[in-house]
Amino acid sequence: MIDTIKNYTKSKAQSYEIFYSENDALNIELNNDETNFVSQGKTAGFGVRVFKDGKMGFSYTNNLSKYREAIDRAVKIAKLNKKDPDFKNFALKKNFTKTNNSDKELESFDAEKFSFFKKEFLGQLKSVNPKIRLSLATYIKNVSNSCIINSEGVDAAEKITANIYEYSIGIKDEGQIQSISLEEGSKKVLHPEIGKEAGERLQQFLNRKKMGSGKFQLLLHPEALSDLLSEAFSFSINAENVQQKKSVYTDSLNKQVMNKAITIIDDARKKNFFSTRSFDHEGTPSQTNKIIENGVLKNFIHSVYTANKQGAKTTGNAYRAINSLPMIMTNNILMEPGKTKDILGEVEDGLFVKSLLGVHTMGRGTGEFSLGVLEGHKVEKGEIKYPVKDVMISGNVFSLLSEVIAISKKCEEGYYGGGFSLPTTLYPKINIVGQKS
Amino acid sequence: MTFLKLALANGASYAELMSTEACRNNLEVNDKEVKEISSGDLKTFSARVLYKGAWGLAYSCTENYAELVAHAIRNAKSMSQNIKIDALPVFSKKFKTAYKINPADISLEEKKESLLKLNNLSKGFKKIASLKLIYSDGSTIRKFENTEGSSLEWSDVYTAFMAWAFAKDSNSREDFLKIKRIRGGYELMKDAASATEEVMEKAEKLLKAEYAKGGHFPIIVDQKLAGVFAHEAVGHACEADLVLSDSSILHGKIGQKIGKDNITIIDDGTTKNWGWTPFDSEGVKAQKTVLVRKGILEGFLHTRESATIFKTEPTGNGRAETLANKVIPRMTNTVIEEGDSTFEEMLAEIKKGYYLKGSAGGQVDPTSGEFLFNAQEGYLIENGELKKYAKGVSLTGNILQTLHNIFLVAKDTDYGTGYCGKAGQLVPVSEASPHIMIKDAKVGGK
Structure with a gap:
């Protein structure tokens, strides 16, 4: 099929790119400890970009029998587009070593195998406390085969397996349900032992208390840090936002933008991480790029287009579905560990935040946030005192990253939309609105 | 066939x-x-x-x-x-x-x-x-x-x-x-x-705006943000799947007084607004469902499955983002009914407080009832007058407490549209509401 699409495109435009993708997905939903819905489906389609007379055209379809119409449409659109002097070429052909991003065991993982996983997961969860329930959960597994062919000679194909498990667990505590929501993502079959960790985390969350308003130190759990970074930081290092002057980092390349203790890497090659892939969705080989080195901004994340526009090298950060143009997104975000062995011990009077409410409402361009705390613990003199309720925190992500006091030696690896490896970080006092004083 | x-x-x-x-x-x-x-x-x-x-x-x-x-x-x-x-x-x-x-x-x-x-x-x-x-x-x-x-x-x-x-x-x-x-x-x-x-x-x-100062204040919420409040804070907690899995703070509260007399909230799938679905993803006809009538919790939003469990009629709220997704109870067009107050009357009630305008997004934890909304813009209110233009104003609180603190409801409905996310699925929704005034709200700022 791909050759047929390619040959027809070639006959219509000298410069072209085809992104073809097949997906085989399994979706399982759970409610009150029970599986109650299983869906499965296969889809295939392609998006095509043609560059003709200095102009770009784009179209897509999943109706493969009508592939000619989609390609003709792209050509027609190119005619009515404006000339784009910034477009130089589609991704160039480069040699690269493939990484292995599919897992045989996960590939054959089906609803029946999930039911074994679920049984063990529930066993682990209830070994902590038999009263804990899995209230709601969604499990998604996907096997994607994508393929990029362009007129520069790129012809790359890769199979990637992935599964994501989002779940809420709850327990009745003094007549009220207390619950926490968690998510796991991996390229391999998930381990049921995550149930035990989740149960223990919920157990520590019981008997929540209100805390007073005022200024307190902020200790961010890697999950909460990844939440904040995925909004403000990812937005600001995106070359498109930089070129459109929407990023705080617009004029900051090679300048000190955060504390010199911080080094952040965007890595699409780290073995077994969620966002690892051999090449990006334009066919650019995956890389390991230092974005922040000792607090200095070393690079932005690019697609071929944004890189050409400012004379930089593309970083392999293009993502897309068949029906979208390449978008720039982070791959795995890795922050280098710090020196602090016992970071909790460094906290005099603070709030340990594990999960936030309303993160997508923060100012991505400004870094300003004013958010609810979903899962947080009061910390005094290096010890966790009690879980808190009805607490709101506000501050600025970029200021926090400049003012960081301590970075833990231990990093946590996880998934939040993409893969991450982040330490626990401690910041100076910020505004916390708790109980009315 | x-x-x-x-x-x-x-x-x-x-x-x-x-x-x-x-x-x-x-x-x-x-x-x-x-x-x-x-x-x-x-x-x-x-x-x-x-x-x-x-x-x-x-x-x-x-x-x-x-x-x-x-x-x-x-x-x-x-x-x-x-x-x-x-x-x-x-x-x-x-x-x-x-x-x-x-x-x-x-x-x-x-x-x-x-x-x-x-x-x-x-x-x-x-x-x-x-x-x-x-x-x-x-x-x-x-x-x-x-x-x-x-x-x-x-x-x-x-x-x-x-x-x-x-x-x-x-x-x-x-x-x-x-x-x-x-x-x-x-x-x-x-x-x-x-x-x-x-x-x-x-x-x-x-x-040129200044950051709002966090604390407890009386506030006026504009139509767009009040609509999002009704959607996030009340609508979600009325979704039958959350109620059934004991994940809603409104579980077991049908017939109970959960807010002041002046508050009536409806899900209306029949108006041809952005959230309109002439029939839902299960082929059930769109309808109006009263969630809260004069402060009393009256109904939940159902799929065919949840309606059967509740021994009631399905409400036309079984929606799925795509044909690949599970049908779950979702809102359509959420409406706060008009009261008899005016924006000016609300202003006159406030010595020091905030006016919150527009929605920059929100989220609710339906189990605990805690919610957070960010306004697009705001004003500091002093002695009944709109004073400084303010930014970074957010509202947080608990659903049940807040519903009891809605002091005035105006008669100046306006609409907002959006996509609602739940269980990884986005569906089009709209909200309609007049201005509302809340006493003793927890406002976040700098």
Whole structure:
């Protein structure tokens, strides 16, 4: 099929790119400890970009029998587009070593195998406390085969397996349900032992208390840090936002933008991480790029287009579905560990935040946030005192990253939309609105 | 009907077949550059069966119902469940979204030119660093038939326009976003110029705004944010799946007083607003459902499955984002009914407080009832007057406490549109509300 699409495109435009993708997905939903819905489906389609007379055209379809119409449409659109002097070429052909991003065991993982996983997961969860329930959960597994062919000679194909498990667990505590929501993502079959960790985390969350308003130190759990970074930081290092002057980092390349203790890497090659892939969705080989080195901004994340526009090298950060143009997104975000062995011990009077409410409402361009705390613990003199309720925190992500006091030696690896490896970080006092004083 | 019979012959107690056929056009102009012109089509086919008390679904982008039915049954077989649904009367009808100007009659060329013209409006705004305009339209034909004999079709058309301005001066940067969406046609674009100017004015104005100070204050919430409050804080907690899994703070509270007398909240799937669904993803007819009447919790939002458990009628709220997703209870158009107060009366009540305008997003934890909303803009209120323009104003609190603290409800309804996310699925929704005044709200700022 791909050759047929390619040959027809070639006959219509000298410069072209085809992104073809097949997906085989399994979706399982759970409610009150029970599986109650299983869906499965296969889809295939392609998006095509043609560059003709200095102009770009784009179209897509999943109706493969009508592939000619989609390609003709792209050509027609190119005619009515404006000339784009910034477009130089589609991704160039480069040699690269493939990484292995599919897992045989996960590939054959089906609803029946999930039911074994679920049984063990529930066993682990209830070994902590038999009263804990899995209230709601969604499990998604996907096997994607994508393929990029362009007129520069790129012809790359890769199979990637992935599964994501989002779940809420709850327990009745003094007549009220207390619950926490968690998510796991991996390229391999998930381990049921995550149930035990989740149960223990919920157990520590019981008997929540209100805390007073005022200024307190902020200790961010890697999950909460990844939440904040995925909004403000990812937005600001995106070359498109930089070129459109929407990023705080617009004029900051090679300048000190955060504390010199911080080094952040965007890595699409780290073995077994969620966002690892051999090449990006334009066919650019995956890389390991230092974005922040000792607090200095070393690079932005690019697609071929944004890189050409400012004379930089593309970083392999293009993502897309068949029906979208390449978008720039982070791959795995890795922050280098710090020196602090016992970071909790460094906290005099603070709030340990594990999960936030309303993160997508923060100012991505400004870094300003004013958010609810979903899962947080009061910390005094290096010890966790009690879980808190009805607490709101506000501050600025970029200021926090400049003012960081301590970075833990231990990093946590996880998934939040993409893969991450982040330490626990401690910041100076910020505004916390708790109980009315 | 052949494939529905096939499903029954293979042991299903109920089955439905669905298809969607969508065409979509997208255009984006950013700072005078055309960033995107695209056009494409996507088709999906699905079969859902209830087999020995379990739901199984299969979908594909090719029309092969024999295979889809077989796969749906196979998927259902992997569970042992005891789900039942009460039979519904036959419902067969064809629906069409009305429009004044068919977007398909306007060429991509003309759509592009109009965006470029709108982008030129930024000339008059000195502090605008960037202006992004996105236009989108599309048509979808949705078909549904089931083993009860219902057969439905909806030929839908939508148009949407987004203007997003980024302002910058020597010490700060701000942005302001406005999105207009209708189930309808290109007539939407007659207001595009005023929307584009408004976002640039607001973004520039925000540069001079001061951050609000956090604390407990009386507040006035504008129509858009009050609508989002009704949706996030009350609507979600009324979704029957959350109630059933004991994940809603409103569980077991039907008939109880949960707010003041002045508050009535309705889900209305019948008005042809952005959240309109003439029939839901299970083929159930749209209707009005009162969630809260004069402060008393009256109803929940149901799928066929949850309605059967609650021994009530389904409410037309069983929605799925795509044919691949599970149908779950979702809101359509959420409405706070008008009261008898006015904005001026509200202002007069406040010595020191805030006026919160527009929604910059929100989230609720339905289990604990805790919510957070960020306003797009705000004003400090002093002695009954709007004083300093404020930014970074957010509202947090607990659903039940806040519903008891709604002091006044005005009679000046306005609408907002959006996409609601739940369990990884996005569906179009709208909210309608008048201004409301809340006493003793927890406001976040700097």
